[in-house]
Amino acid sequence: MTKTRQRVYNNRPTSPHITIYRKQISSVLSILHRMTGIGLFAGLSIIVWYFIILVFSKFDAKYLLCMKCNIIKLPAIAICFAWFYHLCNGIRHLIWDSGYCFSIKAINLTGWLVIACSLAMTLALWLLI
Amino acid sequence: MFASNDVSFMVINMMDLRTDLARAKGLGSAKSGSHHWLYQRITAIILVICSIWLVFFIKCASSQNLPDLTLMLTKPYNIVPLGILVVTSFYHAMLGMRVVIEDYISCIKLRSVLIIILQIFCIITISAFIVALFYTGIYV
Numbered sequence: 086m087t088k089t090r091q092r093v094y095n096n097r098p099t100s101p102h103i104t105i106y107r108k109q110i111s112s113v114l115s116i117l118h119r120m121t122g123i124g125l126f127a128g129l130s131i132i133v134w135y136f137i138i139l140v141f142s143k144f145d146a147k148y149l150l151c152m153k154c155n156i157i158k159l160p161a162i163a164i165c166f167a168w169f170y171h172l173c174n175g176i177r178h179l180i181w182d183s184g185y186c187f188s189i190k191a192i193n194l195t196g197w198l199v200i201a202c203s204l205a206m207t208l209a210l211w212l213l214i
Numbered sequence: 215m216f217a218s219n220d221v222s223f224m225v226i227n228m229m230d231l232r233t234d235l236a237r238a239k240g241l242g243s244a245k246s247g248s249h250h251w252l253y254q255r256i257t258a259i260i261l262v263i264c265s266i267w268l269v270f271f272i273k274c275a276s277s278q279n280l281p282d283l284t285l286m287l288t289k290p291y292n293i294v295p296l297g298i299l300v301v302t303s304f305y306h307a308m309l310g311m312r313v314v315i316e317d318y319i320s321c322i323k324l325r326s327v328l329i330i331i332l333q334i335f336c337i338i339t340i341s342a343f344i345v346a347l348f349y350t351g352i353y354v
Contacts, residue, residue, distance in 0.1 A: 119314065122307070122310050122311075122314070123311070123314060125303075125307070126307040126310070126311055129300075129303060129304070129307065130335075130339065133300055133304075133339055133343050134339065134342075136343070136346060137339075137342045137343055137346045140346040140347075140349050140350055141346065141349065168265070172261075172262065172265055175258050175261075175262070176262060178258075179255065179258060179259070182255060210269065210272065210273075213273055213276075214272065214273065214276040
């Protein structure tokens with residue numbers, strides 16, 4: 086791209102920024118999907134490297150018991166919710182990719198369904214444990 | 215808003231004396247470009263299936279005492295799904311984080327560097343995890 090064209094390109098009107106819009110169920114869920122994705126990547130990296138280090142340091146399995154400790158529980162519940170939310174919303178995305186549920190009504194309905202499902206699944210798993 | 219947009223478009227078109235076809239040909243086809251989209255969906259479906267296993271695994275693991283828990287990790291029917299889950303989710307995460315980086319990092323050089331760091335990190339983690347899985351049986 087030449088310099089002049091770059092200047093013209095930079096002066097083009099940009100679309101309104103995210104803070105200007107009124108919060109809607111679809112936009113909030115979309116942002117949350119990305120945020121949980123980033124969070125899961127960070128969480129999974131920590132857990133996997135913890136496992137790797139655990140295995141290569143003679144597998145002292147008592148470190149697995151840290152799950153019983155209360156300080157670990159809060160991030161664990163957060164990762165758990167992020168996982169279930171990303172799972173439910175991912176299924177919603179897969180349904181969209183196959184060409185269904187594109188009406189506004191369906192999008193709102195499945196959106197609330199995703200929230201309900203992920204909360205229920207998180208609660209169920211932690212009550213089950 | 216519309217007027218300035220139209221003018222900028224005109225300026226762009228006037229500056230470029232080539233035809234649209236020539237411009238398109240000059241940019242060329244990358245020969246690939248949609249495979250990551252498809253792989254992201256395929257890995258998503260695999261991860262949905264693996265997640266069902268993971269729920270059962272967490273449920274079983276939580277009610278075990280320590281020796282049984284370590285024994286659980288040496289069983290093939292636990293190691294194989296665990297391996298598939300972690301490797302697939304890291305591939306899925308690599309594609310997803312790449313999109314995130316591409317969306318929010320506007321500096322092209324920084325963007326490329328971050329993507330390469332991300333990919334190296336994912337490849338190292340996946341390899342180390344697979345090796346660690348083989349060692350679980352030896353150390354228990």
